[in-house]
Amino acid sequence: MDEDWRQRWQEGRIGFHREAVHPALERHWPCLGVGEGTKVLVPLCGKSLDMRWLAARGHPVLGIELAEPAIEQFMAEGEGEVSRYHQSRFTVSRQGKVELWCGDFFHFHVNEAADLGAFYDRAALIALPEAKRQRYAFHLAQLLPPGARGLLVSLTRAPGDTGGPPFDVTADEVIERFSPNFEVTHLEDGERQPDSGFQESVWQLVRRGPGRS
Numbered sequence: 001m002d003e004d005w006r007q008r009w010q011e012g013r014i015g016f017h018r019e020a021v022h023p024a025l026e027r028h029w030p031c032l033g034v035g036e037g038t039k040v041l042v043p044l045c046g047k048s049l050d051m052r053w054l055a056a057r058g059h060p061v062l063g064i065e066l067a068e069p070a071i072e073q074f075m076a077e078g079e080g081e082v083s084r085y086h087q088s089r090f091t092v093s094r095q096g097k098v099e100l101w102c103g104d105f106f107h108f109h110v111n112e113a114a115d116l117g118a119f120y121d122r123a124a125l126i127a128l129p130e131a132k133r134q135r136y137a138f139h140l141a142q143l144l145p146p147g148a149r150g151l152l153v154s155l156t157r158a159p160g161d162t163g164g165p166p167f168d169v170t171a172d173e174v175i176e177r178f179s180p181n182f183e184v185t186h187l188e189d190g191e192r193q194p195d196s197g198f199q200e201s202v203w204q205l206v207r208r209g210p211g212r213s
């Protein structure tokens with residue numbers, strides 16, 4: 001699976017990438033109550049412009065992405081000097097308020113997450129096959145302190161369509177996977193797309209106590 005993602009980036013098969021900031025982020029982030037200056041984790045970040053939007057609102061952003069081309073492109077398309085350093089199994093590239101960690105999200109350790117206070121998941125959970133989604137929800141919870149808030153943009157496919165990625169993740173599954181560690185609130189459902197049959201759903205998650213273990 002990891003190799004598939006790297007290959008997609010090599011070949012430019014990145015239909016998931018949006019050329020504009022996601023409207024759900026613009027609509028809902030301001031209502032989440034995430035404090036100014038709070039550092040935002042963006043798992044499986046690609047080269048999403050949503051990270052620039054978060055940075056422009058004053059948030060330091062920490063994105064994690066497997067594919068080096070995604071990070072190279074993000075930096076090349078941005079402005080400002082890029083610095084790089086190595087941290088455990090990752091190469092970290094930093095430009096302005098955005099730092100992108102190149103490597104596997106599941107290798108990102110809680111010790112490296114000390115200053116995180118919020119997260120943003122658009123097309124991260126739904127990029128993972130079922131077997132990895134439970135692990136994802138648990139790992140995310142381990143990285144965030146109690147009270148940390150985030151936005152999740154999930155997706156369902158047309159009834160009977162079992163393809164992916166993006167994978168079909170129902171509302172029941174979102175609740176089941178996250179509610180042990182998060183307060184989960186459904187915010188909205190988008191329109192089902194007539195061509196793809198995809199329908200996005202947007203969720204607010206708040207990390208419950210007692211905290212990281």
Ligand SMILES: C[S@@+](CC[C@H](N)C(=O)[O-])C[C@H]1O[C@@H](n2cnc3c(N)ncnc32)[C@H](O)[C@@H]1O
Nearest residue numbers: 005016044045046048065066104105122123127
């Ligand atoms: C569907 S894309 C979404 C990217 C981004 N969130 C966006 O909205 O454009 C999923 C991304 O996750 C990356 N990815 C997949 N598995 C990963 C993992 N285990 N760790 C880090 N990145 C991963 C892929 O390379 C791909 O760029």
